[in-house]
Amino acid sequence: MEVHNPSATSVSDVTVSDHLPPSFHYAAGSGLIGLGSAAAQPIEPETSGGDLIFHIGEIPHGETAHLLYRVRIGANAREGPQENLAIASGVFPSGERTTTAPARAAVTVSAGVFSTRQVLVGRVFVDTNGNGQFDSSDRPAPGVRLYLSNGQSVVTDSAGMYNFPSLADGAQVVSLDPVTVPPGYALTDGGRLAGKSWTRLLRTPVGGGALLRQNFALVSTRKTQPGNDLAKSDPQPPPSATPLPDASSLKEPAAKSDAPPMAAGTYEVATTETVAPVKPGEVVIVSPAPNSVVMTPGLQLQVRVALNWTAKLEVNGEEISQQNIGVRSLDHKNQVSTFTFVGISLRPGPNRVRVTPISPDGVRGQAQNISYLGRGPARRLEIVSEKSEIQSGGSDSTMVRVKAFDQWGNPAADGQVGIESSLGQLQRSGEKPSEISVPPSNLAAQGDAPNTAASRQTVVQLVGGEAVVRLTGSGAPGEAKLRAQTGEIEAQGQVRITTEQRSTIMVGFAEMSFGKGIPEVGLRGETGNYRNRVSFFYNGRLPGNNMLTLAYDTQRPINRTAGRDRLFQLDPLDRVYPLFGDSSTRFEAAQSNSKLYARVDHKRSYAMFGDFEADMEAPLLGYARKLTGVKAHLENSRGDFVTVTGARPDTSFARDVFPAGSLGIMQLSNGEILPGSENVVLEVRDRRNPEVIVSRE
Template sequence: MRLGVGAQGGSGVNSAQAVSGSLASNRASAAVQVVGGVFDSKAYLIGKVFADCNGNGVQDPEEPGVPGVRIYLEDGTYAVTDEQGKYSLYGLIPRLHVAKVDASTLPAGTRLEVLGNRNALDANSAFVDLTNGELHKTDFGLAGCPAGLREQIEARRQALKTPSEILQLSRTLFSENNTHLTATDARTAPASGAIQLPGAAPGPAGNTSPVAPLAMASGMAGITPFAGSPAPLGAVADPGGPYAPQAQGVPLPLNVPARAPLQEDSTALPTTVAVPATRAAAVDESDVADFRALRQKLRTEALEQKLPALDASVAFVNLSDGEVLGIAQTPVQVKGPLGTHFELTVNGTAVPRAQVGKMSSLEKTQVVAWEYIGVNLAPGRNRLAVRALDEFGTERGSAAITVLAPGELAHILIEAPPQAVADAATAVTVTIRLRDVNDLPVSARTPVTLSTTLGRWQRAAEAGSVDSGPSGNQVFVTGGALRLLLLPPAQPGKAELGATSGVVKATAAVEFTPNLRPLIGVGLVAGTLNLRNLSPSALQPAQSGDVFEREIRSVSRSFDGGKDDVGARTALFLKGKVLGSTLLTLAYDSDKPSDTTLFRDIQPDQFYPVYGDSSARGFDAQSTGKLYVMVQNGTNYVLYGDYSTQSDNPARQLTQYARALNGGKGHWQFGSLAVDGFASDTSSTQSVIEFRANGTSGPFQLDLRGVTNSQQ
């Protein structure tokens, strides 16, 4: 197939069939999408957010750009500025738009200033006039440079560990397979998420890749995360919403340095000091593989120093009655009167004298102490008894204690908060505990595989605790417990956490609720009035390519015999907290083109892919219809827009009804009871055709009556 310069864009179907006399082959067909490439009529928007220290309205060389600031358009499309404060959006409809800065992502103590007449006296927003194929620039400036601003900007830059667009694009250019997977029906696409560059490796929604795709849960329309108040890092660490650790009250940083590993409290069981893979060669984990053994070793070395404080009664020195040991082997220190020797038994079995590694005595206090090395214990309760005998075999005293020793791993406990905020940035603390059949901690170094249906375990490079590889998330738990970080998803939902070690498995549920933020709104009302003296019959009809921007079509009317016409358009986007604990997401466009690809469906390589910035781009409240409404309280929600009827509920595995629709959908859950419903006005119906088995794989004749488009 050849395409010339005059080829019209759009989709078409090419078919081929071989015919020889009365014989004919089957007819093969292929759908072809013709696109304009980099010479597209769509428009481009670039710009920057900078600190206007001298107030002259332009960025001077010494004035820094501000990273982590989110800029919204009236359709829910947004961009998050890169480390230089730059941003860009592509594939925009050439018409009037409005760009607005999300004030919650600005540095603390700052405000914007009016830079031009297109701000319309509102420094937080600006009209954007786009024409066909235009590269338009819209900047925003902070008013002055208050104290501490440069420190905040530097902190945001340090939090950005994002490769440039050129590097991310090169992954596609040099990859073996750079094809894109697209949904067969646009209505199955998520309403909220982030745009991924071609070739960009999927990563957590934290700081590994700010263009990581955000997966949807159960076909439910998503909620991008937002902060309840301005945050230190703005939207740096999260392409789907600003960094908001205060939303959960967890004062843990997103990135935990290796020198400050997550540990249990000093009164609890010690945990593993995990080492990032890049530093594995520098630290020998075997030296710190068992903290309890190390502690007991230190106690043994200090036995001589303890003698002056010991009396001559028969007793155990380093063990106490009812103590829980970390491993099933331990040194045993005993003491008694000078001039005696000891007999030690474990569960009635004598410990040979060959295991005595040290004998110490002190004439001043008339005390003698022995240390038995490597005394083996049985899993569970162990009775240790010691007798002190003089040289004639006469017992001079005795003592007995019971200690608990762990056995093999029997079950795993996962401790996680029942609810957390789905902000894709605030780390949730999860504790993994290993227990034996007697519910004792298993302190031996044990490999554990982690899993989660929502969110992402933090990587070793981020938290120094989890190694993420092709086989899954692997950790080593030492001391019987380990605390980890889980990065939440961007969309609310119920996550199932899993931990597996061999045949032992455990699960726990965490309900991620929407992150409530202050209400933000961006919109416009536009109108046109054409008054002509010429009769329409004297004018040649204009084509769609003859104009500089898309005309208002949906709401328009002609009068005076066609000489005059008037049109109007309203578009708005709202998102934020209403009625106390409810999150509202709304988008409406009275003149939304039905033949236009939504921003969520745009492949970045369809346009010129490098605009001199590495900003993150995303979308919210996008739907094929003119109206999108989502009202959510916890995990309960009601929406009007695009959705999929398919559910991942195991109870509906045999009763699935998979359709991509535009209409209303709701979900309500109370305890173990969940109710889902949907409604849509559609002219299409589902047809199920059953074929009688005949021992072959076909061909089979389809009943196409009532089918209007055989391609679907």
């Protein structure tokens, strides 16, 4: 929740009352409250039945309080949309109590354990003791990829764990990708013939949906001791393979110095450097260089005068106090005095700095006039990527830099910038894998993240007028459109994600069922005594430097041009939140609303059948819809391209224009909008210059 105080005065005794739906229970210890940019602090509410009362306290004018907490859904929760209602109240300095309008949030409760959907969890690890179980002596295998027969894949986290949070009923096949297994290791067979394969077949229990588990144990194929460092024995591992952690490779932290820190005061030390002498009455600016841009929050200026002389500093006509001198250095060997002024505030743009030497008798010497540039707020953004192309599959990445400039063309003052990408994953510098911001379009077709723009945006702090993020390739090829924004200023860029050049992999199965007790018949309310299914995923090279991606599943519904078969993922209200204790990353390599997905890539050109985005963008006309059909894209090395698409959508592009100045509900001309397929764009345009977009959401 966010509680904003837009008034001109502070509001005290602020409380938030939240009425939860039946069988929704507050999770003790989960409450956090943050005011403005301050760090969040724990907060616990008063509970009374289904009501929670949070005592926030005082909110200054213009500030926003951020309240975050968790609730658990009980077994008696009702299915369907469940709504909680929150109201905030506070007291003005006049003693008047004010109350906000109610705020509502809805959560759709599904069938839960009675659902036929399945969850697959597991771990990939090095079985050092050969017992086939993961225990304290074993080591996790991070960065290993696993595939399903529908093209979905997952990369294990630092603990070797993975999960597929929402799978359909029926048999499931999961396969370890041999390319990503660290060199010198192989999959153990467990003494079984079926264990010699990289693939495992998991059967659905008769009762339908369930939690499926599948671990993969690796063993060393080398004749050396298992404790040897892997990186030393194989100096050139494949780029997609991740070296396993080893206790022997860990180094002890450097010993801390026992010398106590120097306290403030005056010290006499022997100088070893030789500096040019300074004539009495003159002053030398040591650092920074004149007319340079000051990158630190405060100017640190070092000046040098003759021994026993002092320096007077003025910035923009105002004298700087001698208390701003952080370091005084009296060099008797070279007969100079050096003063370091610290914490000097500068205004944005040019700043006039005047340094005057003062003799021991108070006589002014020859002053030096210089100029320094202070950093102003951002007026322009620029996106620069180290690579223009990266490969798909999650094994390739590039660093993306967002540079902010002020009105003088210098690096802008540090602030925050939001970065989002239409494909791939954005990761902050030094961020853990669990914090990767994953676009919904790159996740499994079941969807496990909210389908909102906020979920795709990564907020990064500008340092020195620059923010750095890492863009990792998505599961399928495409064009990653980058967008950076701070305030009303934005910039756009793009990185092409090409097909992963990898060795061939194929995952699939075929099955037939006979009899009256076929589980799928009862689960889906069907009739008959015979069922069959074929499902496979293929990715590999073709002659002529071509790559083929092929997926087929007889259980998928046939793509039609009417009804809810237009849906390209689960309704966002039915999305799955993976809470299985790991931070693995999932990819979708063959997304199709049909039984078939096929794609052939040749350099920058490709032809495909499956789900795709319509490439129709123009200043006053655009078509933003996912479609299932045929798409051919021909592009040369200069970037010239021709794209031809063919599909049969049952809804068309529509643009509704509403004049400003009206207040009320605006009726769309085409109200049949399907979540997860169609996109709704809200644009505000200048009424005198319609080609100018004021805002776009």
